[in-house]
Amino acid sequence: MSELETDLHRHGGIGHEDHAPGDEPHESVGHWVRNYLLGLFFAVVLTICSFWAATSHMIWAPAVPVAIVVFAIAQMGVHLVFFLHITTGPDNTNNVLALAFGVLVVFLLVTGSVWIMYHLNHNMMPTDEMMQMQR
Amino acid sequence: MFGKLDWSAIPFNQPIPLITSVILILGILGVLGLITVKKWWGYLWREWITSVDHKRIGVMYMLLGVVMLIRGFADAIMMRTQQAVAIHSAGYLEPEHYNQIFSAHGTIMILFGAMPLVIGLMNFVAPLQLGVRDVAFPTFNSVGFWLTASGALLVNISLFVGEFSRVGWLPYAPLSETTYSPGVGVDYYLWAVQISGVGTLITGINMVTTVLKMRCPGMTYLRMPVFCWTTLASSLLIVAVFPILTATLAMLTLDRYFGFHFFTNDAGGSPMMFMNLIWAWGHPEVYILVLPAFGVFSEIFSTFSGKPLFGYRSMVAATLFICVVSMMVWLHHFFTMGAGAAVNTFFGISSSVIAVGTGVKIYNWIFTMYGGRVRFETPMLWSMGFIFTFIIGGLTGVLLAVPPADFLTHNSMFLVAHFHNVIVGGVVFAVFAAVEYWFPKAFGFRLHAGWGKAAFWFAFIGFWVTFTPLYILGLQGMTRRLQHIDVEAWRPMLQLSVVGVAILIVGVICQVIQLVVSILQRDKLRDETGDPWDGRSLEWATPSPAPFFNFAVMPNVEGEEAYWGIKQRAIDTQQLAPEPDYRPVEMPLNSPVGIYTAFFSTVTGFALIWHIWWLAGLGLFAAFIGFVVFAWRDVHEFEVPVEELIRVERGRRAARDAFLERIRQGEGAPS
Ligand code: HEM
Ligand SMILES: [Cu+2]
Numbered sequence: 001m002s003e004l005e006t007d008l009h010r011h012g013g014i015g016h017e018d019h020a021p022g023d024e025p026h027e028s029v030g031h032w033v034r035n036y037l038l039g040l041f042f043a044v045v046l047t048i049c050s051f052w053a054a055t056s057h058m059i060w061a062p063a064v065p066v067a068i069v070v071f072a073i074a075q076m077g078v079h080l081v082f083f084l085h086i087t088t089g090p091d092n093t094n095n096v097l098a099l100a101f102g103v104l105v106v107f108l109l110v111t112g113s114v115w116i117m118y119h120l121n122h123n124m125m126p127t128d129e130m131m132q133m134q135r
Numbered sequence: 136m137f138g139k140l141d142w143s144a145i146p147f148n149q150p151i152p153l154i155t156s157v158i159l160i161l162g163i164l165g166v167l168g169l170i171t172v173k174k175w176w177g178y179l180w181r182e183w184i185t186s187v188d189h190k191r192i193g194v195m196y197m198l199l200g201v202v203m204l205i206r207g208f209a210d211a212i213m214m215r216t217q218q219a220v221a222i223h224s225a226g227y228l229e230p231e232h233y234n235q236i237f238s239a240h241g242t243i244m245i246l247f248g249a250m251p252l253v254i255g256l257m258n259f260v261a262p263l264q265l266g267v268r269d270v271a272f273p274t275f276n277s278v279g280f281w282l283t284a285s286g287a288l289l290v291n292i293s294l295f296v297g298e299f300s301r302v303g304w305l306p307y308a309p310l311s312e313t314t315y316s317p318g319v320g321v322d323y324y325l326w327a328v329q330i331s332g333v334g335t336l337i338t339g340i341n342m343v344t345t346v347l348k349m350r351c352p353g354m355t356y357l358r359m360p361v362f363c364w365t366t367l368a369s370s371l372l373i374v375a376v377f378p379i380l381t382a383t384l385a386m387l388t389l390d391r392y393f394g395f396h397f398f399t400n401d402a403g404g405s406p407m408m409f410m411n412l413i414w415a416w417g418h419p420e421v422y423i424l425v426l427p428a429f430g431v432f433s434e435i436f437s438t439f440s441g442k443p444l445f446g447y448r449s450m451v452a453a454t455l456f457i458c459v460v461s462m463m464v465w466l467h468h469f470f471t472m473g474a475g476a477a478v479n480t481f482f483g484i485s486s487s488v489i490a491v492g493t494g495v496k497i498y499n500w501i502f503t504m505y506g507g508r509v510r511f512e513t514p515m516l517w518s519m520g521f522i523f524t525f526i527i528g529g530l531t532g533v534l535l536a537v538p539p540a541d542f543l544t545h546n547s548m549f550l551v552a553h554f555h556n557v558i559v560g561g562v563v564f565a566v567f568a569a570v571e572y573w574f575p576k577a578f579g580f581r582l583h584a585g586w587g588k589a590a591f592w593f594a595f596i597g598f599w600v601t602f603t604p605l606y607i608l609g610l611q612g613m614t615r616r617l618q619h620i621d622v623e624a625w626r627p628m629l630q631l632s633v634v635g636v637a638i639l640i641v642g643v644i645c646q647v648i649q650l651v652v653s654i655l656q657r658d659k660l661r662d663e664t665g666d667p668w669d670g671r672s673l674e675w676a677t678p679s680p681a682p683f684f685n686f687a688v689m690p691n692v693e694g695e696e697a698y699w700g701i702k703q704r705a706i707d708t709q710q711l712a713p714e715p716d717y718r719p720v721e722m723p724l725n726s727p728v729g730i731y732t733a734f735f736s737t738v739t740g741f742a743l744i745w746h747i748w749w750l751a752g753l754g755l756f757a758a759f760i761g762f763v764v765f766a767w768r769d770v771h772e773f774e775v776p777v778e779e780l781i782r783v784e785r786g787r788r789a790a791r792d793a794f795l796e797r798i799r800q801g802e803g804a805p806s
Contacts, residue, residue: 094347101371101375102375104459105375105376105462108462108463109379109415109462112415112463112465112466113408113411113412113415115478116411116466116474116478117405117407117408117411119474119475119477119478120407120472120473120474
């Protein structure tokens with residue numbers, strides 16, 4: 001029972017395998033440099049793609065927003081993997097769960113608010129009609 | 136030089152605030168003088184103010200909460216008496232003053248009374264139950280506490296310097312915009328809540344990390360006591376929704392200070408968006424308060440029934456269910472704002488669905504008592520009173536969650552009765568039960584049982600005599616927040632409610648007497664064994680009062696109800712577990728960074744309220760310096776020598792040996 005004691009303070013008791021954001025596994029410097037450069041490359045390519053999609057006429061006009069959303073989601077994925085080092089490994093369960101919880105909260109708040117506010121306007125008398133009544 | 140601040144800010148011509156604040160200031164000076172004369176400053180500074188011990192911080196949180204509870208209760212007495220006399224007359228409070236009182240009452244009770252009490256409990260109890268020596272971020276914890284205290288201080292300064300908000304405990308826009316509230320009242324509210332909100336967020340992060348990462352060996356998730364689960368759920372909610380509050384109030388601040396138009400009527404602002412955002416925080420907030428209360432009752436029901444908690448896993452599931460669903464119901468606070476049938480129906484149903492999770496819990500508590508050997512000690516009385524009270528409160532909540540019914544009862548006294556029913560019956564009863572229950576762990580002696588029971592009965596009866604009339608008034612059509620009243624028919628119920636308040640006052644007096652009597656008789660009430668209630672979780676495995684390192688050796692958990700298992704094994708084999716091998720432990724050093732930061736936050740907040748820009752800049756800069764100095768410190772832990780651990784642990788073992796001896800002689804477990 002006591003081998004764990006000092007460690008408990010620093011790394012948390014159970015699930016030593018688990019690591020916190022920022023406290024990365026030991027790898028050579030080269031590994032990280034390559035990792036970040038690769039991430040930067042993907043991020044830049046995706047950014048250029050979105051600008052390209054918006055300005056060129058290669059894509060059918062109504063589909064442009066969809067394309068941009070797709071690029072944006074891919075961009076988020078790149079950031080998560082290369083910069084925030086979220087992986088699917090067992091040492092990352094807590095990080096993934098925290099991310100999922102955050103996404104859930106933001107999703108509830110945003111969709112809820114949009115829905116509510118949309119309906120409020122929906123049920124308000126249109127301005128011109130109101131004007132008419134005041135006349 | 137001093138922004139908007141000048142002598143007209145002091146209420147010389149208003150006798151009530153003036154006299155109150157003079158008495159308060161004299162009282163505070165008296166206490167400070169006493170501390171100086173008795174030379175207690177050194178002790179207070181070393182052992183409490185700079186302490187990073189989660190138990191000490193927990194106790195200070197509770198102290199802050201109790202003081203604010205008394206302040207809020209004074210407001211409540213004024214409101215109830217004003218309404219009882221102001222029928223066809225002006226009463227004794229001016230309208231403007233009355234508005235400040237109900238605003239201060241709500242703000243103080245929820246944010247500076249109930250929140251510190253609940254957070255104090257989580258701080259004190261959770262690490263002990265998890266079998267660890269500290270929270271994840273001890274110094275951060277101290278910062279969180281002092282920031283909360285800083286917010287509370289600002290609210291109370293408003294009594295004497297300037298005015299407090301008049302727009303209710305949630306500053307609904309556009310009423311809270313400068314057009315309609317040009318004074319400093321809303322600014323006091325904004326900065327007080329922002330500063331304490333940061334403190335609360337800190338606690339949330341700290342407790343989530345503590346529960347997830349700091350458990351003693353063997354304490355798997357499904358072996359944690361339910362209180363730890365509710366601490367986790369409540370802290371998750373804090374982390375999820377307090378940022379919404381901060382952002383919303385920041386937008387209102389931008390409106391007020393820089394002429395933005397987030398929530399104004401004109402220039403594209405949307406007051407309805409304020410409603411939406413504030414309740415997206417506001418509803419989860421009430422569950423932040425009540426979930427830990429559910430945890431407290433779970434511990435108490437199983438301890439005093441002498442049985443494991445019925446349906447432990449369903450309890451955990453219900454907790455997590457409530458945690459998620461409570462983020463999906465906020466619209467029930469503004470059904471009447473104009474949303475369509477689809478929206479109202481969705482949120483009406485989701486609100487009622489929460490009652491399912493709560494119902495599961497209530498049945499579990501009842502089944503825990505069923506077939507158990509129930510001991511009617513004071514904590515148990517509060518818990519049984521809670522079941523009765525909370526069921527009624529929950530049912531009226533479900534009624535309010537039916538949109539057509541809510542169109543009739545919204546903003547009526549019925550609503551006021553509903554939320555007092557759940558908050559007093561749920562949260563406040565839980566806090567009183569918890570104080571009775573864990574007091575010996577904090578101070579080494581129990582509270583006097585007789586006075587405790589008297590306090591319960593007065594509070595319980597007083598509560599119902601105060602709030603049943605409010606339900607009736609609401610159904611008769613009385614709206615909330617009336618400064619004076621023109622309907623003769625409401626007189627009897629309003630007066631009956633004052634009778635209830637008088638009974639509640641007797642209850643409060645009983646609590647005070649209980650404390651005094653218990654301190655005087657502390658030798659008789661001493662808890663020798665560290666396990667005064669025949670408990671089942673790990674906090675009872677350490678002496679009372681708990682040593683600052685909590686456990687001399689870290690417990691090793693082998694099943695649910697960790698301590699019960701250890702205890703039964705000792706009783707069966709008639710001996711304690713063999714003496715472990717002791718190792719020195721490292722504990723965090725005290726740090727003044729908490730009170731330092733909070734001091735300058737108070738200064739900054741005060742300066743911002745009164746538009747004293749240079750002082751605000753200075754305060755921020757000083758706080759930053761504190762942060763830098765703290766970040767560069769070298770030593771942050773010290774080693775507790777093995778001898779100290781052995782001394783404490785041998786003392787405990789001797790007491791437990793004596794306990795086994797008593798059992799051998801057939802005396803049974805001490806009560
Ligand atoms: C069964 C669960 C509950 C349901 C269905 C429920 C439902 C409601 C509804 C519909 C309202 C809004 C009524 C109106 O404004 O017209 C309300 C208000 C309120 N409830 Fe509950 N409630 C429940 C439990 C709780 C609990 C557990 C607490 C606190 C611990 C609480 C605290 C409040 C507060 C503070 C308000 C009023 C806020 C204000 O307008 O100032 N409720 N509740
Ligand atoms: Cu609600």
